[in-house]
Amino acid sequence: MTKKRLGPAKVDRTFRPHHMLEWTMATCVVLGMLLLFIFVRPQQPESLASADAAQAMLDFRENMPSASTANRIGQVTVGAAAADVLEVLGASAEDAEAAVDALRRTGLVDRKRMRPGTALTAYFDESTLQDDTSRLIAVSIKPNARHTLLATRQADDSFFVSVLTARLVTSHRRAAGRIETTLPAALVGAGGTPAHAAALAALFPDDPALSTGGQKGERYDAVFEVAEDERGNFIENGDLVFAAFNGVTSHGSWYRYTPGDSGRTEFFGSNGVAAHPFLTRFPIGRVAINSGFGQRYHPLTGQLHLHTGIDFRAPAGTPIQAAGDGIVTFAGFSEGYGRHIRIRHKRGYETLYAHMSGFAGLAAGATVNSGDVLGYVGDTGSATGAHLHYEIRRNGRYVNPMTLELPSGRNLASEPEEFAAFLRQKAMIDTLRGGTVSDMLTASNFLPVTQPTSP
Template sequence: MKSGALVGPFGKSLLIPVMTLIAGGAVGALLATTFLTSSSDIPSSSLSMEESQEAPGAPLEAAASKPEESDEIEASEVLEKEAEVTVAAYATPKTESLQEMTKTVSVSKGDTLMEVLTRAGADRTESHEAITALNEIFDPRSLRIGQDITLYFGNADDIQQSDAATPSLIRVSLNEDVDRQLAAVRTPGSGFTAQETILELDKKMVRAGGVIDSSLFLSAAQAGIPTKTIVDLIRIFSYDVDFQREIQPGDSFEVYFERFADENGNILKDGSILWASMTLSGKKLSVYRFKTEDDGFTDYYDEKGQSVKKTLMRTPIDGARLTSGFGKRKHPTLGYTKMHRGVDFGARSGTPIMAAGNGTVEFAARNGGYGNYVRIRHNSEFKTAYAHMSKFAKGIRKGARVRQGQIIGYVGSTGRSTGPHLHYEVHKSDRQINPLSVKLPAGRKLGGKMLAAFQSRSEQIRQEVASVELETQLASVKAD
């Protein structure tokens, strides 16, 4: 009866939970056995306390479960490859390939060499060192507008660079002339040193000439004679020839001068005049270039060994016309007769005006009716004055020393003037005299052994001239 009672409603209610517990335990045991069996070959991914103590600060991800061994190896290789790719993508390229570069800059008006270099990106200190080296072979003040300067940047072995992205200045180079190349080059342990390279050019002698139709300058230019040679020719004869009054249509000229070419025959520069002649109203004047060994000076001499140089040039301007002479005249602006204490040369505004002789500028400023005015003291006896200039040449100021033929200003119409012209005066013992009639002291006259040496040299030049064909139209200078 008691056992039957247990099988009743109360017994049934107790039996169901017991059986559920037994079934759940069996299933749990089965799952545990299956899990332990399948994971028995996988090493534990957990860090022991001892390992944890040996590797303090290890990331928390290190304690995460690891996949199966094959998957782990493949994942490790992929990660390593990705790491290699990442490093390669962000690694700095080799310094040499990144930083080697060349820059060429042109000199602008008012530029100094320091400004040119720093504008191109050179460090100021390195620029100063390079300029200091160049000073040994080059005057930085002689920079020309438009002149190219080349800078080379790279790695300097003799300095410690704090910024690998900033290259150092390793070379500065420029062409001082077509056949003279200059550079400042950095050398390890020595800073910058100067280098000069002289190019070998082929010299060719040219004989050219023509008939004068209007002015010597225009006729020579039409014959293809380079401007530099024409200017030299005019200066040589300006001591004896009045280009405004003595040259007549039909007069002629010849010049024998040097030209220099590269290996391809391209004319790169024109050299000195060795001989020149002018035939004026049937009278021939010839001059020869000659260096006197006793003092080392080179000058031009006539056939008798007399230097063509005088204290002063007859006319300090070329291509002008005489518009007013020395003496009394009716003043063009004041309207009454007044003494004209100089001569006037009419010329285009901007025509260069040359110093009539070596000397010192004692006045260069605005001077009343004279406008822009320059006065030069040549010696204790002679002075010359130049008026109505449009502007002064660079460097012309009180106290400046000038050489004969140097450009001191430009034709203009400043002051009391009716048009562009040069008013030119010659002062002798502080008294104005006629520039066209003044007798000027001559230069050196050769004698003795020096005269004999000159006569031998002049004869050699005459033979050379006779052997070269006269050209009346020179070919244009070839471009590089």
């Protein structure tokens, strides 16, 4: 028994003077459809965006229905959602909604609305192309650079989605030169991203200007990963793997490497030494922890709240040391923290030391170095006993001092096998840069750039 296909109700467009209201409504429907066609901007099948789209469909040949099909292409716009586009291309309202819902269930398409500009290729049964609505056989979209989706009609008239994931090959690109405007602009112009510029700047914390773009004339050299498909088409940028900088206030070079024993990726200097931690997790040494970071019931109020730091157990009077170099921004008393000190560090970090019994002669505005004594453990403020409450904030947000990714200061040169593996990767990166000696940043000329003198 052939299942009757549902379609939209036909509109009677015959003009009858005594049915003026019906004629007006019909006119509105026609105008509405014309406007929708304008929004959708359907294209002819010959105008595929690229040969890649056609190639992607060849990869789906086994998933396509056996019926003879014809395809039409439309584009999601601000004024026309995906289901609207399919209806304009000729699908019934029911088929359009079913196909779009199936695509959304993959999790690769926005649950509410596809992005404007998303192209949909609709495949119809050729035998129904003369009807007001055509039998939708399949719908193909490319929601991102990695994936292509094909929703095909099943025997029960539901739609099943096949997902094609591009096979990626990792290659590398180099960006090197002098800053003309800003470091992000320079890297983006060479095929990198603002994220690469931020990662490079983070490796040189002694140069605060670099995090905001650097200065004209400063030299940079960066190598980053690039993901490409099997045909060599660019898919997306990957991680920064090498960074060198020759600026007014800082200079150096760093190689990204993942030791086999720890699995922790860090940047190491050419001598195999990782960046030294600029903050410590243990401002009074490795002592017992009373309470960790996260949600807990407050010991005094009994209310569930976020415990914003780590409580270290220690006898009253234990010296508290600065976690890193910085400037004291507050040294005083509050009801909750008791006597406490705040220190502003580089890279947007801030530390706080609370419940102190006394200060070591410090006041707001004082400069401290890592390891300097700030004060002593106590139980002032909202405390049930002597301990240090220690917080770290990054760009104003609380972070867990125990899980925060900090440089290790590890020296691979003391580990022969690991150091040999690092040197092999370093040699590969140097080759990518055009040889072991860069034309622009050689060991002999890698010196600080001097500020230009006034004429």
